[in-house]
Amino acid sequence: MMNTGTGLLGLLGDPVAHSVSPAMHNAAIDRLGLDYVYLAFRVTPAGLAGALNGVRALGIRGVNLTIPHKTAALGLLDEVDEAARRVGAVNTVVNDAGRLTGYNTDIAGFLAALKKHGFAPAGQKAVVLGAGGAARAVVFALRDAGAEVVIANRSIEKADTLAADTGATAVSTTETELQKALDGAGLLVNATPVGLFPDTGVTPVPGSLLHPGLTVFDTIYRPRRTRLLTEAEAAGCRVIDGLDMLVEQGATAFELWTGQSPDRAVMLRSAAAAMS
Numbered sequence: 707m708m709n710t711g712t713g714l715l716g717l718l719g720d721p722v723a724h725s726v727s728p729a730m731h732n733a734a735i736d737r738l739g740l741d742y743v744y745l746a747f748r749v750t751p752a753g754l755a756g757a758l759n760g761v762r763a764l765g766i767r768g769v770n771l772t773i774p775h776k777t778a779a780l781g782l783l784d785e786v787d788e789a790a791r792r793v794g795a796v797n798t799v800v801n802d803a804g805r806l807t808g809y810n811t812d813i814a815g816f817l818a819a820l821k822k823h824g825f826a827p828a829g830q831k832a833v834v835l836g837a838g839g840a841a842r843a844v845v846f847a848l849r850d851a852g853a854e855v856v857i858a859n860r861s862i863e864k865a866d867t868l869a870a871d872t873g874a875t876a877v878s879t880t881e882t883e884l885q886k887a888l889d890g891a892g893l894l895v896n897a898t899p900v901g902l903f904p905d906t907g908v909t910p911v912p913g914s915l916l917h918p919g920l921t922v923f924d925t926i927y928r929p930r931r932t933r934l935l936t937e938a939e940a941a942g943c944r945v946i947d948g949l950d951m952l953v954e955q956g957a958t959a960f961e962l963w964t965g966q967s968p969d970r971a972v973m974l975r976s977a978a979a980a981m982s
């Protein structure tokens with residue numbers, strides 16, 4: 707039952723109407739019997755500074771940030787933790803008595819999803835498709851975990867910049883380059899929106915380039931089975947969909963706000979139910 711002591715959590719983004727974060731976090735709150743509620747707020751870029759001041763003024767304990775605020779927030783917070791600063795994106799804000807600190811829980815979320823599926827990145831060659839916000843978190847995570855990383859992106863300049871920032875290498879997305887990059891690779895990560903609902907008929911990599919022994923991780927979670935993952939499974943690859951990463955990044959944020967470990971299985975079930 708909500709009352710005067712109920713703690714507030716939320717999501718700032720635009721759009722937020724189809725977000726599964728409220729369902730996922732409120733289910734975790736209920737399971738632990740905590741006195742919190744998680745709400746979604748549609749906030750335009752022009753409204754972000756005001757919304758963050760509102761977080762301070764209203765004593766909101768914490769928020770997630772999604773498109774289009776992850777980078778813009780960097781200059782509006784009192785502190786940004788080292789990893790989020792390196793990635794250049796904040797997806798979680800913690801409010802300690804009016805002092806806002808930014809974190810990037812996509813890094814921990816990605817690594818936790820890999821671990822859950824038994825993939826250890828140390829010493830492995832990984833190919834990452836994309837060089838945007840999600841790819842930056844993935845590449846930093848993989849490099850810190852000891853993997854060799856090849857970045858393939860449509861705009862080669864963005865791949866070059868990310869490669870220079872992380873000690874990875876950059877290639878173009880031609881079939882020949884992708885084939886070379888995948889030779890000897892243990893992991894392929896799609897961090898582009900290619901295959902995302904409603905354009906589910908496309909894939910970022912021809913299925914003919916996928917080989918058994920490769921683990922294929924699609925950060926997309928809508929749909930869970932993208933064309934890439936369907937073709938990867940048919941090629942004998944181990945597959946990981948984006949929902950585990952979504953749950954794990956959310957769980958890490960939840961821990962930062964409440965100090966308590968949420969039930970990941972409950973979060974996964976409620977996120978999947980909210981999508982269907």
Ligand code: NAP
Pocket residue numbers: 812815836837838839840841859860861864897898899900902925926927948949951952953955
């Ligand atoms: P972003 O910053 O806009 O970056 C998108 C990247 O994809 C860019 O490198 C872009 O290439 C590339 N790209 C876009 N459209 C493309 C196309 N048609 N063909 C080839 N490349 C294309 O987006 P983001 O925030 O990184 O998000 C990317 C995806 O990650 C989203 O679809 C989302 O589903 C997923 N994601 C999942 C989680 C999770 O928890 N599971 C978390 C975050 C993001 P250019 O540089 O050439 O523009």
